[in-house]
Amino acid sequence: MNIICVVAHPDDMEILCGGTLARYAQSGHTVTIAVFTDGSMGDAVIKPAELKGIREKEAHAAAGIIGAKVIWGDIVDEHVFPDAAQRLRMIDILREADPDVIFTHSPNDYHPDHRYVGQLVFDAYFQKGLPHIPGQQKPACRFGQAQVYYMDNLGGIGFSPTEYVNITETFEIKKQMLSCHKSQFEAMKDLADTNLLDMIEVQARFRGMAAGCRYAEGFTRLDAFQRGLTSRILP
Amino acid sequence: MNIICVVAHPDDMEILCGGTLARYAQSGHTVTIAVFTDGSMGDAVIKPAELKGIREKEAHAAAGIIGAKVIWGDIVDEHVFPDAAQRLRMIDILREADPDVIFTHSPNDYHPDHRYVGQLVFDAYFQKGLPHIPGQQKPACRFGQAQVYYMDNLGGIGFSPTEYVNITETFEIKKQMLSCHKSQFEAMKDLADTNLLDMIEVQARFRGMAAGCRYAEGFTRLDAFQRGLTSRILP
């Protein structure tokens, strides 16, 4: 299968979906990570022009660990809007991956870039298969596939997972991937007094307790017309 | 009364609201069907420039069966956005009909055009009665009327009707109207393996079972300030 995880910023995938993607990769599926923005605003000191390059390198390093492809959306950080231009970009991203499974941010996330990336994915997933939409760089891909799963959020605010993936076997890989984002360890410490590795340890353990395993990642499924069968495609 | 049904594409009205509009028409009310987009992207083979003309004719043919007026919104298919320009267009559409009752798509529909048409209706229904909004083609209409009802969606995903209209007497008319959309029978077969007449038969029977009649269409009401009295105006 083709798996795509569409996130707003470099490190969002590693925090919210890394163990699950590692399991797909281990099973031989094709994994694509689409980072929609350039992450250039995510530091209180380093200037955007410089930070952007750093974060793109970090994203590629992390993806390399599981052999995933990176699509770099290159939208300016903190500037995601569900408008016509970004819709075109999102449709092309999905077309490039031709996905069977899509992971993205959930609607009530605290960060506006997260919320609007999720909205753009929901808007684009139907249109990726229509051949006549003008302005697209990529040809239409399959119409009917693409189960959409929403990822957990930090602290699980208002989020009750209905799907839990057991990531006990891949939790170390998740940590390695996250560790590639060196620039964010300092930034999260300064801005939010948060240790990133500690944070994912607590969240994966908590979701694991609910699921019945040591480490888990939680998701909800976007219910949609003709996408409902129980033959789950989560690992 | 003045009834308007605002849908995204030709055939949406017939599928989700046709039996109800037929009942209004039979009772002598004035029925308007606003098709917001040109439906030009709805086929995998026929080109938009050609398809657009076909679908406009099909929409008029269907509306003609119940003597309804058609407003052709002419927004490019798959390009509905709740922005300033389309808001102006929607306000004028509502002003032209001066409605007592509005039907439109519900917020969690699977299609982005459906969701944003519903959002534009909610945004515009308050402003249709304000006389000084710049850029409008039509004069302000009545301020205080306009009950808004959301229509069902395909497969009833996440939709629990709170209102059911008995369409047993008009179900044949609903089928005739839908049958005017010849171009879509092929397209839905190709894209979604769906027979349209079969689909509305099943959906109307299912809603009828819940309602206590043979065929029904389901709706929810948009609760709003000063729009709450029980003197229902649904047929």
Place this chain on the structure above:
Amino acid sequence: MNIICVVAHPDDMEILCGGTLARYAQSGHTVTIAVFTDGSMGDAVIKPAELKGIREKEAHAAAGIIGAKVIWGDIVDEHVFPDAAQRLRMIDILREADPDVIFTHSPNDYHPDHRYVGQLVFDAYFQKGLPHIPGQQKPACRFGQAQVYYMDNLGGIGFSPTEYVNITETFEIKKQMLSCHKSQFEAMKDLADTNLLDMIEVQARFRGMAAGCRYAEGFTRLDAFQRGLTSRILP
């Protein structure tokens, strides 16, 4: 039509449903008020044995104003439970009224007697039409009728009405009915620092603001199989 309002205590009907019942009565419908408990615990000083008689008289006086019949359930106040014995009692109450419309307390009401009366009504409304249930005093009534509406609660805690009845014309009658419950004016003052007439004035005005009239009472409808058609039977 036959209308029944099933409440836990004398004065509940007047506070939550009085204006609506007055409208039914004015239209010539048959109105029955079922008071499930004897109201005997509702005072900090007067003993239950004495209070019970006072409250039954007050209930009859209030019902008399709109020509309604009273069914006195005679369950001990503060002792409503959804058990087998009280289920039998409730089924007989409904059979006696053979209702087209039932009003009762909503599930999240603050008072346990209110919650369990509502639960007993939901449990009993299906069984009132089954002829072979042992232990019933009354013969089975019609099976298929009986729309159930839940009444508002004090302060509208967690209650969003979906139906509003305009009681502007009957609000004075509602006040007269409530005024018959002299024993409760003192009790509510002592226990909850509340003036009853003032309380219903505020609540009916607030619901009226939402509805678009001066005074209103709010309700929700219990959705149920084959009870869904839009031909509302509320006044």
Place this chain on the structure above:
Amino acid sequence: MNIICVVAHPDDMEILCGGTLARYAQSGHTVTIAVFTDGSMGDAVIKPAELKGIREKEAHAAAGIIGAKVIWGDIVDEHVFPDAAQRLRMIDILREADPDVIFTHSPNDYHPDHRYVGQLVFDAYFQKGLPHIPGQQKPACRFGQAQVYYMDNLGGIGFSPTEYVNITETFEIKKQMLSCHKSQFEAMKDLADTNLLDMIEVQARFRGMAAGCRYAEGFTRLDAFQRGLTSRILP
């Protein structure tokens, strides 16, 4: 695996879960059908003492088609209560099946017996594995298993399935099983003007439309501590 479906009345399983159980049976799993009441009140003419025997035979005939075992709960029809005695009965039923998967009625079902059977299952599923509960006829079974799924209801009132099982291949078997309940075809016609085979055709087609297949049955999952992993055990 051990599969159990706990329903209130004979024919509930066939209507709401028959195609799914047939799939389990075809895959070689052990299927148990627990009918909690004797179904004795389900006719307007035939007396309970007689009807009870008829319905037990019908239930066994239906179960025989898929080689399922029947547990006959023998609680008097229309008399399900979540009390201590019926709790003991439900715990023993679950212990007898030692289930990996449990199907039962959902909380907002229209019928009180359905609601309370579902409540008893939720109450009992934790206690089936505790060895010291007094009064049990059966020894404790495994503690940790037992995923609970709630079944759809008639007309899908307030029910949004999150799981859909494709029953296209077993729909004929579902119809055969339901056809064994001859006594109910007449009763449902009289009481609710409903043709049972027609009803399941419409409901399974509607759920199939949402799921993306011809016939489906819909379910929700009872989320519970340590029961969350995505390795679905639905067919």
Place this chain on the structure above:
Amino acid sequence: MNIICVVAHPDDMEILCGGTLARYAQSGHTVTIAVFTDGSMGDAVIKPAELKGIREKEAHAAAGIIGAKVIWGDIVDEHVFPDAAQRLRMIDILREADPDVIFTHSPNDYHPDHRYVGQLVFDAYFQKGLPHIPGQQKPACRFGQAQVYYMDNLGGIGFSPTEYVNITETFEIKKQMLSCHKSQFEAMKDLADTNLLDMIEVQARFRGMAAGCRYAEGFTRLDAFQRGLTSRILP
């Protein structure tokens, strides 16, 4: 503390939050009122160019009563959109106040300007503390503060307060502030048959009944990552 109330139109603050802001002001906190639009469309007769000036004066007069600062957003009335330009404006407004507490409109409000002001506040509150966002007029303020509270709406449509502020002591001040908006008394009478002082009397009394005091204003809290502690900062 720094308190800001961001509303769409002059008089929204007075109606929905005035008593609460008066309490903050009395306690010595710094109160800012941001009126996002110019209110120029809010009359059926007076032209926008003239009305705008009138309403700005009224807003300053009302704010003056409690010594609050006014930020005049100057977006054209009825033209609020959650786009890039208005996002920049909203970020600067929040930066100017550097708030500990933010009040704004709730998501399901009946007026589109209200809904989109609330959305812009949710979008902007994270970004007010990021120093490198281009195009801002104001320097970044504190990153971590800013509890967000949603205000009630007219008639309480679909709004269940989880926080109630006792405004019994400041209700007279709330009335005085609202009385400064002379232009709106006529407009609301004409358009919606509503007396503004009467409206706030009923709404504050109703919320007070629920809360357990004479007059109250109701709110809900926007749950967000790292903003959860119970040490409430409401008066």
Place this chain on the structure above:
Amino acid sequence: MNIICVVAHPDDMEILCGGTLARYAQSGHTVTIAVFTDGSMGDAVIKPAELKGIREKEAHAAAGIIGAKVIWGDIVDEHVFPDAAQRLRMIDILREADPDVIFTHSPNDYHPDHRYVGQLVFDAYFQKGLPHIPGQQKPACRFGQAQVYYMDNLGGIGFSPTEYVNITETFEIKKQMLSCHKSQFEAMKDLADTNLLDMIEVQARFRGMAAGCRYAEGFTRLDAFQRGLTSRILP
């Protein structure tokens, strides 16, 4: 203030509310812990008659650490029902504490004893102040107090806290209290493969992440008539 925590089993308080009660105790409030059942079924090997005594001693030891009083409900473990007899018991428990704040289990907890204890508290809290209820051992206490808070559940299944108490300073005390329940460490290991100290570490850290502190306990508030003011009484 008088604080009471009503739980089903010994150790429930320590797991779900211990850090919060420790804070109350440190502030000089009077803390009561009501253990409704005897916990006698909570082991796969030790017999109920023996286990009961062990667990009562463990409960007193834990309570002693914060100087809290224990009320031993003595209902047989796994036998909580919201019936008349247990209602009387619960009313007396509340009367004995005369509480300003009540903590108890939330409605969707996985354990039936938990759910029914929560229901009994909700049923009893109104009646504790009524002087004439027959069969009570204790005199009526204050009528109007008693804010009710629901506690979190294991794994946070379907539970979104709206209140978070910072227990960073009392987390060690919470661990000491839980450590008194030696009998349960073995039992939870056997039955659910769970280390209790590890479990509360993960849950308190996760809730702390959401709240913005190191360790937190999460709650929701039961909204009720005249119990709404924002002057929170949580520590």
